[in-house]
């Protein structure tokens with residue numbers, strides 16, 4: 319295996335070596351650099367950083383001015399993925415919506431694996447793609463266990479090496495099908511070859527996730543568990559780890575934090591007929607020129 323694609327196996331290595339793999343969304347090269355380079359020194363001497371990049375369907379689509387309905391197809395996603403991979407070294411997890419038909423998913427797996435992506439996540443939904451965090455009046459349809467298992471199995475057969483991971487994302491809690499259904503699916507998806515389980519929830523309280531985690535931890539052949547605490551975000555990483563979660567994904571926060579400031583800047587320029595008042599929302603010019611330094615040629 320060449321040096322570039324040794325990135326693929328870095329996610330499984332992190333899962334072996336760390337209590338929690340901390341993942342932040344990126345949707346272009348610059349946000350990729352934020353995930354790559356941001357570090358915080360804590361008062362107790364610890365230093366923390368993100369371990370991996372989430373290339374999510376929501377942030378990718380919305381940053382292109384399109385809704386999260388799979389209108390941004392795999393070809394367009396690959397362009398964004400390459401843009402991020404070009405300037406980063408951390409492992410990447412790609413959110414491939416429902417993965418499309420198994421035959422198509424197999425090709426997506428091969429493309430992502432070849433690019434050096436570490437894992438693909440597919441969700442057990444069918445029909446028109448809708449984001450999971452919509453209000454309840456937006457209709458979603460869950461896939462059958464049988465169909466989704468076939469997709470997982472075909473994906474695993476399609477990958478060329480042994481390191482690429484397929485993450486099975488369970489939407490039972492989003493679709494109010496209950497924890498029993500979510501657990502039944504987790505066991506079936508693991509039996510079909512899933513390398514990790516992502517359990518999603520859009521309740522404000524973390525209670526249903528914690529109940530799922532408690533019951534999931536009793537499954538004998540369980541795989542690493544992933545949580546996306548976007549709505550139930552009062553819970554800490556430590557609490558999720560104590561409940562048995564191995565990967566925590568912050569799925570959309572760079573996009574959501576950039577957008578409000580950009581709107582303020584645009585409004586300030588219109589209000590004042592000049593940009594002076596927008597300075598408070600903007601980086602100074604010298605800083606932006608040094609944001610991505612030119613490489614030194616020796």
Ligand code: SPV
Nearest residue numbers: 374375376413450451569
């Ligand atoms: C995404 O980031 O695109 C996701 C996570 O799929 S969520 O938006 O919570 O569905």
Ligand code: MG
Nearest residue numbers: 374375376413
């Ligand atoms: Mg998505």
